[in-house]
Amino acid sequence: MSAFWGVVRRDLLIARRQGGSSLLAVGFFVVVAALFPFAVGADPATLRGVAPGVIWVSALLATLLSLDRLFQADFEDGSLDVLALSPLPLFMTVLAKVLAHWLVVGLPLVIAAPLVGVLLNLPLAAFPVLLGAALLGTPALSLIGAIGAALTAGVRRGGVLVPLLVLPLYIPTLIFGVAATAAAADGLPVAEPLMLLASLTLMALVVAPVASAGALRLALG
Amino acid sequence: MTVMSGWHRFANPTRFSRLSARILPWTLALTLVLFAAGLYLALVASPPDARQGETVRIMYLHVPAAWMALFVYVLLAVFSGMGYIWKHPLADIAAKNCAPIGAGFTLLALVTGSLWGAPMWGTWWEWGDARLTSFLILFFLYLGYIALWQVFEDPEKAARAAAILAMVGLINIPVIHFSVQWWHTLHQPASVFRAGGPTIDSSMLWPLFVMLGAFKAYFVTVLLWRIRAEVAERRVRALQMMQAEA
Numbered sequence: 001m002s003a004f005w006g007v008v009r010r011d012l013l014i015a016r017r018q019g020g021s022s023l024l025a026v027g028f029f030v031v032v033a034a035l036f037p038f039a040v041g042a043d044p045a046t047l048r049g050v051a052p053g054v055i056w057v058s059a060l061l062a063t064l065l066s067l068d069r070l071f072q073a074d075f076e077d078g079s080l081d082v083l084a085l086s087p088l089p090l091f092m093t094v095l096a097k098v099l100a101h102w103l104v105v106g107l108p109l110v111i112a113a114p115l116v117g118v119l120l121n122l123p124l125a126a127f128p129v130l131l132g133a134a135l136l137g138t139p140a141l142s143l144i145g146a147i148g149a150a151l152t153a154g155v156r157r158g159g160v161l162v163p164l165l166v167l168p169l170y171i172p173t174l175i176f177g178v179a180a181t182a183a184a185a186d187g188l189p190v191a192e193p194l195m196l197l198a199s200l201t202l203m204a205l206v207v208a209p210v211a212s213a214g215a216l217r218l219a220l221g
Numbered sequence: 222m223t224v225m226s227g228w229h230r231f232a233n234p235t236r237f238s239r240l241s242a243r244i245l246p247w248t249l250a251l252t253l254v255l256f257a258a259g260l261y262l263a264l265v266a267s268p269p270d271a272r273q274g275e276t277v278r279i280m281y282l283h284v285p286a287a288w289m290a291l292f293v294y295v296l297l298a299v300f301s302g303m304g305y306i307w308k309h310p311l312a313d314i315a316a317k318n319c320a321p322i323g324a325g326f327t328l329l330a331l332v333t334g335s336l337w338g339a340p341m342w343g344t345w346w347e348w349g350d351a352r353l354t355s356f357l358i359l360f361f362l363y364l365g366y367i368a369l370w371q372v373f374e375d376p377e378k379a380a381r382a383a384a385i386l387a388m389v390g391l392i393n394i395p396v397i398h399f400s401v402q403w404w405h406t407l408h409q410p411a412s413v414f415r416a417g418g419p420t421i422d423s424s425m426l427w428p429l430f431v432m433l434g435a436f437k438a439y440f441v442t443v444l445l446w447r448i449r450a451e452v453a454e455r456r457v458r459a460l461q462m463m464q465a466e467a
Binding site for chain 2: 147158164169207218
């Protein structure tokens with residue numbers, strides 16, 4: 001278990017030393033969301049209607065943009081080989097790296113979500129649910145994204161492929177995340193979409209580390 | 222173990238080539254006969270629908286294409302699993318060559334669905350239709366699978382990576398289908414393809430089954446063709462490599 005936390009700590013340390021990765025994701029998230037008023041008009045009622053969807057799509061794209069950091073650098077400098085040789089099973093290493101990725105990218109997005117909510121005129125009553133849904137849903141984004149990142153690690157031009165591989169798999173998370181947020185904005189019950197969102201994350205927790213580890217072995221082997 | 226060795230017998234490329242050469246004329250003939258009969262039954266012999274009129278004839282292309290789109294993806298994932306576990310090049314080649322055919326079926330289902338729905342919906346594309354939306358996502362899954370094969374230079378690595386994606390996709394298909402269905406209940410249903418399926422008269426069911434048979438036979442024929450072509454291609458490449466080394 002200490003090896004697991006060692007990998008988490010190492011990745012967090014690298015992210016801190018390099019700096020800017022959280023800021024980059026949050027900046028991208030806010031800028032993309034801020035484009036929408038220019039695209040759909042400044043009418044508060046319109047913005048309120050599209051707000052849940054815009055927040056989730058922007059968060060999804062921000063996560064997507066950060067996925068190349070997950071394995072690529074470690075693959076290129078060879079540290080992934082060393083990590084694969086360690087006694088920690090490879091899927092646990094993947095899980096540790098995904099956890100670090102979520103702490104660096106996912107969590108800042110969750111914290112920034114209310115800000116974007118304000119920009120897009122989301123009703124205040126929906127904010128707790130937005131935060132809860134984001135906390136439940138963003139781990140699934142990191143986990144599923146890891147599969148795409150692992151499949152294309154070590155492939156030239158692999159990065160352009162990741163959106164095509166990952167975005168279709170993101171659709172269920174998007175659906176339930178938006179549904180929970182929109183239901184809260186309309187004062188409707190939110191338990192069902194939130195529970196379904198949690199179940200998606202749990203499922204991704206089971207499938208993604210194993211699938212990603214299998215894909216990484218290809219890049220290493 | 223007996224089941225396994227049974228499978229292994231067919232995994233030999235030479236035996237496959239011989240066997241498929243013997244099967245192909247029959248499946249080709251079956252395809253032609255079934256399509257001729259099915260199209261006649263569907264377009265001429267079957268009655269127009271009381272409510273939808275002549276547009277119901279699109280169904281005879283749409284429904285088999287949609288069934289096949291799903292069936293081929295499941296088969297692709299099964300081949301992928303066999304290729305991944307037992308490292309059979311032939312299973313990998315079969316999975317790879319399922320993909321373009323399945324993507325073709327999915328596209329056909331999407332286009333015919335759009336054409337069929339257009340008179341009812343008044344638009345060419347209706348997001349409120351859950352099944353059509355799921356098929357659009359299935360189409361994206363096919364595209365991702367095909368693209369993943371393209372980026373690897375080593376076919377063995379490509380096969381294993383694509384197999385992982387196919388198996389993840391297979392797990393996700395029911396999840397995606399369910400979530401789209403769930404999402405659909407939030408947005409007003411505007412479906413031509415009613416949940417549980419419209420009750421179909423036997424005068425329409427028969428042409429539908431014949432068409433499904435025709436699609437299946439077509440699939441088997443084209444898949445065997447494609448696998449044979451790829452096996453031959455790999456053999457040519459191996460011979461060229463040997464020549465270059467000599």
